[in-house]
Amino acid sequence: MSSAGHKPHRKPRYTVHGGFRMPMGFPPEGFESALTYVPEPGDVFVSTYPKCGTTWMQYIVYLIVHRGEPLPDGATLVDAFPHLEEIGAEAARALPRPRLLKTHLPLPMAPFGRDARYVFVARNPFDCAVSFYYHTQGFVKHYDFAEGTFDDFFECFIAGEVDFGDYFEHLVSWYARRGEPNVLVVTYEDMRADPGRALDGVARFRGPEHAEAVADLGLRSRILEHSSFAAMSRAQGRWSSARPAGSAPFVRKGVVGDWRAHFSSEQARRLAERFRAATGGAGAYALWPDIVAAALEH
Ligand code: PPS
Numbered sequence: 519m520s521s522a523g524h525k526p527h528r529k530p531r532y533t534v535h536g537g538f539r540m541p542m543g544f545p546p547e548g549f550e551s552a553l554t555y556v557p558e559p560g561d562v563f564v565s566t567y568p569k570c571g572t573t574w575m576q577y578i579v580y581l582i583v584h585r586g587e588p589l590p591d592g593a594t595l596v597d598a599f600p601h602l603e604e605i606g607a608e609a610a611r612a613l614p615r616p617r618l619l620k621t622h623l624p625l626p627m628a629p630f631g632r633d634a635r636y637v638f639v640a641r642n643p644f645d646c647a648v649s650f651y652y653h654t655q656g657f658v659k660h661y662d663f664a665e666g667t668f669d670d671f672f673e674c675f676i677a678g679e680v681d682f683g684d685y686f687e688h689l690v691s692w693y694a695r696r697g698e699p700n701v702l703v704v705t706y707e708d709m710r711a712d713p714g715r716a717l718d719g720v721a722r723f724r725g726p727e728h729a730e731a732v733a734d735l736g737l738r739s740r741i742l743e744h745s746s747f748a749a750m751s752r753a754q755g756r757w758s759s760a761r762p763a764g765s766a767p768f769v770r771k772g773v774v775g776d777w778r779a780h781f782s783s784e785q786a787r788r789l790a791e792r793f794r795a796a797t798g799g800a801g802a803y804a805l806w807p808d809i810v811a812a813a814l815e816h
Pocket residue numbers: 566567568569570571572573574645648649650652653745746747748750768769770771772773776
């Protein structure tokens with residue numbers, strides 16, 4: 519889908535590796551070797567398109583693995599649960615087991631192994647676009663887009679011309695694996711509606727001993743408290759590098775429906791139509807029927 523026919527717009531800057539857009543500053547050798555990483559039994563991936571709840575899910579998995587103990591003072595999730603495309607295969611192999619890895623790669627590019635586990639978090643494309651806009655505007659050294667508007671970014675997003683590729687290709691590729699024993703599909707909206715249920719689902723997926731452990735009320739409330747929006751907002755430096763003063767924080771708003779305050783009715787209709795076309799109106803298209811209906815009426 520192209521944004522042809524819409525007025526020229528400002529674009530963020532990216533580095534392009536083999537036709538694939540990445541944030542500037544992601545070393546090419548890290549990206550290239552990430553594609554060759556061979557997953558091992560026990561590896562746990564949090565696999566997402568950007569801005570779909572990656573960090574929140576990573577911290578839930580981290581807290582399950584570490585029995586509710588938060589990251590020690592001064593430690594960052596970026597080190598404890600690194601981004602494969604940033605660190606590359608060799609650094610990934612050197613991680614303590616279980617290896618905890620984040621990836622934003624679409625499935626055809628992602629290292630997928632039968633014995634590794636993948637938690638795939640999907641978020642509706644409307645809120646994802648808004649969150650991705652603030653991210654792109656705020657990380658000035660990665661994107662040089664401080665002056666970019668939401669309207670500018672929207673044209674890049676709907677055309678799939680953003681880092682980590684097209685939202686819809688990513689969603690469709692991973693969603694096709696739902697139901698496989700090593701893939702758990704979760705939505706950001708379900709996590710928001712019932713974090714305890716989401717925690718149970720992830721713990722069960724990690725194994726019966728973890729499911730049993732999170733039934734313990736003390737552990738359960740520690741994990742839910744440390745991974746809550748309020749607690750994560752208080753510790754912004756743990757999740758991401760600093761941004762210029764005045765930019766939106768990394769843990770920003772954390773709601774479902776912020777798109778309403780950013781989308782014009784034309785943009786909402788165009789993205790809803792793109793969603794339908796990209797999915798053939800089936801599969802992942804059924805994930806957010808109320809939001810799609812609201813977008814068409816916006
Ligand atoms: S990234 O850069 O791709 O890793 O970003 P990602 O972590 O996927 O997404 C960031 C959005 O997730 C929100 N967030 C949360 N929401 C609810 N609860 C918790 N604990 C939480 N932690 C992060 C964060 O605010 C971003 O969404 P927006 O809509 O911008 O607020």
